[in-house]
Amino acid sequence: MVTKMSDDNAVNLENFPRDDETKDHSSLFAPAKESDAGKINALISRAMRLLSQRDHGEMELRRKLQTPPIAFNKPTYSKPAKTSARKSTLSFSKEWQEEEAQKKNERQIPEDISPEHVQAVIDYCYQHNWLDDAKFADRYISGRSNKGYGAQRIRSELQQKGVDKEIITTALENTDVDWCAIAHDLAVRKFDEPLPTDWKEKSKVMRYLLYRGFFNEEIQSIYRDFDD
Numbered sequence: 001m002v003t004k005m006s007d008d009n010a011v012n013l014e015n016f017p018r019d020d021e022t023k024d025h026s027s028l029f030a031p032a033k034e035s036d037a038g039k040i041n042a043l044i045s046r047a048m049r050l051l052s053q054r055d056h057g058e059m060e061l062r063r064k065l066q067t068p069p070i071a072f073n074k075p076t077y078s079k080p081a082k083t084s085a086r087k088s089t090l091s092f093s094k095e096w097q098e099e100e101a102q103k104k105n106e107r108q109i110p111e112d113i114s115p116e117h118v119q120a121v122i123d124y125c126y127q128h129n130w131l132d133d134a135k136f137a138d139r140y141i142s143g144r145s146n147k148g149y150g151a152q153r154i155r156s157e158l159q160q161k162g163v164d165k166e167i168i169t170t171a172l173e174n175t176d177v178d179w180c181a182i183a184h185d186l187a188v189r190k191f192d193e194p195l196p197t198d199w200k201e202k203s204k205v206m207r208y209l210l211y212r213g214f215f216n217e218e219i220q221s222i223y224r225d226f227d228d
Contacts, residue, residue: 036117043113043121047130057136058122059162065118133163137171145177148186153213180221183214187222195222 043065050056050064125131137158144154151172158168187195187205196202202223209219 039112039117040120040124043117044124047121047125051125051130055136055139056131057133057158057161057163058131061125061131062118062122063162065121066113066115068113133167134171137163137167138175141171141175141177145175145179145182148182148189148212150183150209150213150215150218151177151179152215156213179214179218183209183212183218184222186212197223 046069047061047065050061056064122131140158140161141151141154144157155168155172159165187209190208191201191205195205205222206219210216
């Protein structure tokens with residue numbers, strides 16, 4: 001997991017091939033654009049911070065890098081004059097409300113973030129094995145299934161994060177997750193054991209598990225096992 005930006009991680013444009021040598025890297029590294037190295041390194045540092053917090057897929061990381069960071073102005077307070085406790089409280093409340101209103105109206109920091117900059121950073125992350133959508137999908141499936149979510153829900157979430165459908169399908173097919181066991185354990189935690197068998201209460205269990213992303217077959221298996 002990435003933790004900090006070091007001099008070894010800074011982009012040295014001289015180490016990258018020219019456009020006429022290869023098409024595997026962004027044209028950003030052409031000599032005519034060497035002045036952009038500072039912007040690239042700033043984006044790499046930002047990517048490292050994001051990846052150190054949790055795993056990201058390529059599209060999710062790309063979207064975040066394309067979005068300028070939100071400006072933050074540290075609030076300053078002047079030393080309050082001697083006054084009554086009630087007036088002091090009202091004054092503080094008014095200052096707090098004004099600061100909150102200012103935060104809501106705060107504009108994003110204007111930055112010249114071009115698609116070429118972002119693509120260069122994505123390439124750099126792949127070169128250093130910081131990005132791998134297949135491994136990301138595997139870890140995501142493991143993490144979300146451990147929290148009681150089914151394959152349908154997880155597939156939808158991965159698609160929203162921009163992971164390729166074929167990668168998702170392969171990851172779900174190769175996982176050793178026992179979806180029926182997870183559905184059963186989740187139902188027991190939610191509805192206690194023994195699970196209800198009358199239609200009204202049973203339908204609540206089924207709706208809940210469908211909402212969590214389990215297939216009908218997996219839900220029905222709970223009651224087949226129960227009947228046995």
